[in-house]
Amino acid sequence: xxxxxxxxxxxxxxxxxxxxxxxxxxxxxxxxxxxxxxxxxxxxxxxxxxxxxxxxxxxxxxxxxxxxxxxxxxxxxxxxxxxxxxxxxxxxxxxxxxxxxxxxxxxxxxxxxxxxxxxxxxxxxxxxxxxxxxxxxxxxxxxxxxxxxxxxxxxxxxxxxxxxxxxxxxxxxxxxxxxxxxxxxxxxxxxxxxxxxxxxxxxxxxxxxxxxxxxxxxxxxxxxxxxxxxxxxxxxxxxxxxxxxxxxxxxxxxxxxxxxxx
Numbered sequence: 001x002x003x004x005x006x007x008x009x010x011x012x013x014x015x016x017x018x019x020x021x022x023x024x025x026x027x028x029x030x031x032x033x034x035x036x037x038x039x040x041x042x043x044x045x046x047x048x049x050x051x052x053x054x055x056x057x058x059x060x061x062x063x064x065x066x067x068x069x070x071x072x073x074x075x076x077x078x079x080x081x082x083x084x085x086x087x088x089x090x091x092x093x094x095x096x097x098x099x100x101x102x103x104x105x106x107x108x109x110x111x112x113x114x115x116x117x118x119x120x121x122x123x124x125x126x127x128x129x130x131x132x133x134x135x136x137x138x139x140x141x142x143x144x145x146x147x148x149x150x151x152x153x154x155x156x157x158x159x160x161x162x163x164x165x166x167x168x169x170x171x172x173x174x175x176x177x178x179x180x181x182x183x184x185x186x187x188x189x190x191x192x193x194x195x196x197x198x199x200x201x202x203x204x205x206x207x208x209x210x211x212x213x214x215x216x217x218x219x220x221x222x223x224x225x226x227x228x229x230x231x232x233x234x235x236x237x238x239x240x241x242x243x244x245x246x247x248x249x250x251x252x253x254x255x256x257x258x259x260x261x262x
Contacts, residue, residue, distance in 0.1 A: 003220045004180075005083035005137055007031040009074065011061060011121065012088025014041035017141055017189060017211065021087065024212045026053050033078055035059050036088075061088055061117040062109075071124035083137040084125045089114045091156045110155030115162045122170065129179050139182045139219070140167055144231040146185065147242055168247070171224065172254045180224065184215055185243075187229035 008025055012018035014036030022032045026049050034045050034056045042056035055078065059070050075081060090113045092106035122138060129136040146164040149157030164183065171181035189211045206229055218226030227243060230236040255262070 001220055001222045003028060003030060003216070004135060004222075005030065007033070007078065007080045008083045008085050009033050009035065009078070009081050009125075011035045011084065011086045013045065013056075014038045016087070016089075017186060017208070017215075018085075018087030019045075020208045020212045021085065021215060023049075024216050028216065031055075031080075033057060033074070033081065035061075035074075061121060062113055064112075064117060064120050067117070067120045067124050071121070071128065075125070075128045081128075082132065082134065083139060084121070084129070085139040085141075086118050086121060087141045088117070089141070089156075091153060093152050094154050095152075096154055107155035111159045111162070114156065114159035115166070118163055119166060122166075126179070130177060133178060135178050135180065137180045137182060138170075139184060142167070142183055142185045144185055144187055144227070144229075144234075144239060147239065147246070148231055148234055168250050172250075182219070182224050183226065184218065185225070185227045186211060186215070187231060 003025070008022075008030055010018055010022040010025075010032050013022040013032070013034035015038075018036075019041075022034050022045065025032050032049075032054055034042055034054065035058075036042055036056075037058065037060045039058050042058055046054045046056050048054075057070075057074055057077075059066075061067065090110050092103065092110055094103055094107050095101045118140065125138075129138065140163060142164050143156070143160040145153065145157040146160035149161065167181060167183050174181055187206055189206050190208055211228060214228045215226065218228065225243065225247070227236070227240065231239055
């Protein structure tokens with residue numbers, strides 16, 4: 001199989017996994033409209049690839065009130081978009097043991113950006129994707145921490161767990177529609193997401209080039225769940241068992257709640 005979409009709207013394309021995947025998709029012949037907060041990086045992206053392959057829209061997805069207007073404007077400007085790829089995210093280390101040191105703002109920012117904004121974006125873009133009639137896609141970047149939370153990253157882990165639950169529910173309810181819902185779950189990847197850790201942050205995890213190779217292969221496979229690598233002491237095999245058992249249980253519950261209907 002090959003990557004099924006021709007024009008991807010890449011949310012969170014100015015850094016990290018989003019930036020790497022945007023570049024890789026263009027290399028594979030996919031047109032990409034990059035979305036991010038940093039105008040300079042967006043301009044660099046378009047310049048490096050050329051206006052026939054790349055375009056850009058400056059927007060902060062944390063501005064929830066403006067998301068509906070943003071979606072309307074983008075889809076009018078680029079009516080051939082057939083996939084929305086949601087990547088943006090924040091991560092903060094939070095000490096829950098001492099309320100005096102608990103950064104509540106950081107916790108709420110992780111949940112708001114990593115989960116609530118993705119729900120808002122889905123709500124805003126779904127009517128457009130459904131209206132096209134042809135196959136379209138929603139791709140979400142989650143994390144292995146959605147399944148095995150990291151104690152020191154409580155806000156991030158909780159936001160990814162919530163996003164994973166939302167994806168399962170959305171996929172089930174769109175099962176008979178033309179919109180395919182895909183989850184891309186990375187391990188720790190060497191990006192600026194971990195810069196708050198200091199110099200060692202960029203040295204942690206899988207090199208981003210290796211990740212994008214594996215991620216693109218997974219996306220081209222046609223699978224709706226793509227899990228890459230392992231989680232430190234949790235092997236890929238063990239993580240796979242957890243993921244598969246959870247999805248099987250979810251499918252059983254969903255079918256029961258539908259009265260046994262497929």
